[in-house]
Amino acid sequence: MPSRLLSLLACTAVSTGLVSAVPTGTADARACSNSGTGVPIPIINKLLPRGGSPIGPQKAMPAYDHGGTKTISWVTGPKSPNRTFGRFGISGTDVGVAWDNGRGQTLMAFGDTFGNCLAPAQQWRHNVLLRSTDGNLSDGLSLSGRGYAGEMFGAVGVEGVEKTAIPTAGISIGGKQYVNYMSVRAWGPASVWYTNYSAIAVSNNNGRSWYTPQNTIRVNAGITIPVPASWPSFQAGDAKFQQSAYAKGGGADSGWVYQYGTPNGRFGAAYVARFRPGDILDRGKYQYWDGRTWIVGNPDVARAVVRGPVTELSVSWSPYLNRYVMLDSPRGVLMRTAASPQGPWSPPRRVAPSNLELYAPMMLPNSPALRGTGPELYFNASRWEDYNVMLVRTTVRR
Template sequence: MHLTVRRLTSLLAATVVSAGLISAVPGAPGVADARSCSNSGTGVPIPIINKLFPRGGSPIGPQKQMPAYDHGGTKTIGWVTGPKSRNHTFGRFGISGTDVGVAWDNGRGQTLMAFGDTFGNCLTPDQQWRNNVLLRSNDRNLADGLSLSGRGYAREMFNAIGVDGVEKTAIPTAGISLGGKQYVNYMSVRAWGPPSRWYTNYSAIAVSNNNGHSWYTPPNTIRVNAGITIPVPADWPSFQAGDAKFQQSAYAKGGGAESGWVYQYGTPNGRFGAAYVARFRPGDILNRSRYQYWNGRAWVGNPDAARAIVRGPVTELSVSWSPYLNRYVMLDSPRGVLLRTAAHPQGPWSPARRVAPASLELYAPMMLPDSPALRGTGPELYFNASRWEDYNVLLVRTTIRR
């Protein structure tokens, strides 16, 4: 570990950063080079090349036209982010390139979306790079694309030290609304490693009481990626070997017989590990002593006992209950976008069905809460997906089968 518990605690306790869409500041985008920045310019905070190109390749360049795909029930609908998107995110939010797009309902019918490493104006010394940003949408009809709400330079949700080998960035991996508050699970990335591998310090939960305009991280939600178990006081970050299995996450509210539970799916850092699952009551999201973990036979209180529910490699996940299917749906993207279903949160999960080919170069498929399949009104499932070459997020629709 490069960060002590004391340093982690003091850093995170001070992390209350505005995420509101405020008025543009000096240096915000105007007439400029509106492209996703490669890692060749001065002041680029992260070497994104290994993150984005698992098989090698060139640094990302300007955003291109949306890749057209319509086959087997899956169709690309339109760019969500980037200068070529219908949302014109470079001019409106200072976003020329970003990824992830974790999406959830804020409890009042609005969709919140948390994005990862974000670039703005590539001609500025720092390329207007941010660790993460939050955008909002009131669009309930996704058939013609996803429209974003608001305007103004998108600020970071929460910061990071920004030093390679210490803490390079902080990336959202899951989001959920419970009891009128917003919760985002994120990973603190220590360094980018070989393609499709990175190394985390910890994962943690950031909380917002004001619909995502500001965030704070309770230190007791930190899962240190230490691979060992050390007893610590209840209000300290956790040192448990099993916490390494929950460095990246997906949240799903229980449906059917599991209503009243929230499920947290976890994977280790990178795109190589298996998937695990924990559950908790909505009011206990910040009290990890009340979490239960699936050990292959029963729900138990020890994260070290968690057993894989899907064998690796499992990449960035999203999981939701589908009233249309009366089953849980899981998306990830190790070789194209894969879809699995299960009658219960812990499985057994069906064999993966490829719903988008590897040739589209999509990753981090994040389901949209207003999908008919998740509302119980139809078979259409919409998801955000990031694209390697363009380093931006597009909307994809697939049809799920009963």
């Protein structure tokens, strides 16, 4: 891929600074996800993940309380307690990758986002960032602030070149924020999409602005070409790390950060790499699990730690369990646990049924199970029919 095109595709945009909230009067604003017929054009291009009809209005949150899992409340959308349409100009969004910013605030990165259906381009944004200081999730997840949520980083916006840029993982290291994202070239059939590359966006100001170091780009070319360390990476194994999850090591693994990777789409296996926190931007120091040991600098050797299909996933160390926890959602929301980051991982336990139509389960860092204070594990989960994110609680088992 020509370097000028890479520079264009990796271009990161303006800040997430919040400005005045969108007007909510019926004469000049209408929530796309609450309009009945106003399905946004970008959503039509993004084929349904599991079949079915295009999205319609956001409905009442589906009530589910069974087997230790319970839906708590909408996080986003006009019908959420957070009223994100009026406060942030968000009527529909998904993903909600969550991490602690290092000072007790939860940051959440969302994917493709739209707002006012009557505004130009339906106020489409490729991604947005929201914040929370809510320490008690039992009654819902409260968002902080108000004002129109701008894009974190941009994308070309052209199908077949770069349709969008979607966050898949986030972590705070040394007072800086790091988001791993994928550059989506085009949407394919259901649960299939094609990426140009994945990369790391960095923020020095708690998410108000972002930039992408070129040497963090993993080009999805399927070939290995030796290049200088400062260039984007062309290694066949980079295809295994187009979508990610970060987990800080716990127990004997303290002092390491683990990056779980999957290929683009929802059908690949999961792989794992590790690095020291200070080396997050130096891909030459990453170590990859080859099935027996850790190999430095070569993603080609990575072997699957969980067989596919693995979808958008999140992974965290649970002091309560003294084990790692993994969530994904190929057929309902599945949970696996492991004593070591590389596994072996337990057989999956279904914690939410497929008929809830949830995807992208992203754990909340202030869950009791992740702080060692109880078995409750909270996660954001997206629902396609409403194209919004809800809060779900489940319990982990010792």
